[in-house]
Amino acid sequence: EVQLLESGGGLVQPGGSLRLSCAGSGFTFSTYAMSWVRQAPGKGLEWVSAISGSSGSTYYADSVKGRFTISRDNSKNTLYLQMNSLRAEDTAVYYCATRLRLGDLSLYSLFEYWGQGTLVTVSS
Amino acid sequence: QSVLTQPPSASGTPGQRVTISCSGSSSNIGSNSVNWYQQLPGTAPKLLIKSNNQRPPGVPDRFSGSKSGTSASLAISGLQSEDEADYYCAAWDGSLNGVVFGGGTKLTAL
Numbered sequence: 001e002v003q004l005l006e007s008g009g010g011l012v013q014p015g016g017s018l019r020l021s022c023a024g025s026g027f028t029f030s031t032y033a034m035s036w037v038r039q040a041p042g043k044g045l046e047w048v049s050a051i052s053g054s055s056g057s058t059y060y061a062d063s064v065k066g067r068f069t070i071s072r073d074n075s076k077n078t079l080y081l082q083m084n085s086l087r088a089e090d091t092a093v094y095y096c097a098t099r100l101r102l103g104d105l106s107l108y109s110l111f112e113y114w115g116q117g118t119l120v121t122v123s124s
Numbered sequence: 125q126s127v128l129t130q131p132p133s134a135s136g137t138p139g140q141r142v143t144i145s146c147s148g149s150s151s152n153i154g155s156n157s158v159n160w161y162q163q164l165p166g167t168a169p170k171l172l173i174k175s176n177n178q179r180p181p182g183v184p185d186r187f188s189g190s191k192s193g194t195s196a197s198l199a200i201s202g203l204q205s206e207d208e209a210d211y212y213c214a215a216w217d218g219s220l221n222g223v224v225f226g227g228g229t230k231l232t233a234l
Binding site: 035037044045046047050059060061062095105106107108109110111112114115116117 | 126156157158159161163168169170171174175180210212214215216218220221222223224225226227228
């Protein structure tokens with residue numbers, strides 16, 4: 001059974017940093033791309049970032065480019081999101097997600113499996 | 125303002141057919157496949173339709189998807205009360221080099 005378990009959320013002051021983790025199990029973690037998707041309170045889904053299985057390719061939404069860094073440790077079956085220079089508008093539930101398919105860039109919008117999410121609150 | 129445009133709300137009576145539209149452009153829907161997600165209150169999103177019109181295992185056949193040009197649609201035939209949820213479309217955007225979501229549609233069963 002595929003499982004994704006996020007951790008690392010919490011309360012942080014504006015300008016601060018936080019690192020989210022997502023532990024994957026039940027599949028060959030290193031083979032598949034992984035993504036982060038967030039949802040601000042009462043708002044819709046927003047894609048944040050994605051990384052290929054080998055870490056050779058990374059992608060970011062304009063809203064986080066230069067502030068967030070996605071990475072993965074395939075030896076630990078874990079995905080990360082390093083978030084720096086946090087702003088109030090980064091407050092959201094952050095989900096990690098993946099699909100167990102290989103293919104072209106269009107597949108990055110396919111999220112077959114989701115974690116339960118971790119809440120990040122940016123406030124003073 | 126989302127790159128993909130969805131109506132903020134939709135409604136229907138039980139048993140009715142309801143459609144939700146998703147409008148984009150040549151750089152996203154026009155050149156890439158569309159996926160649809162259902163989010164029940166307080167839960168993580170769930171994949172509902174993949175690759176424009178394919179239902180993953182376990183998704184009832186009353187849900188269907190289609191795509192034409194730069195628009196896509198999700199149809200729910202025989203609306204049920206448990207279908208009350210938020211629905212999102214998503215696609216890769218080649219110009220933005222990233223994934224774009226619609227703003228979401230809140231479906232209500234009257």
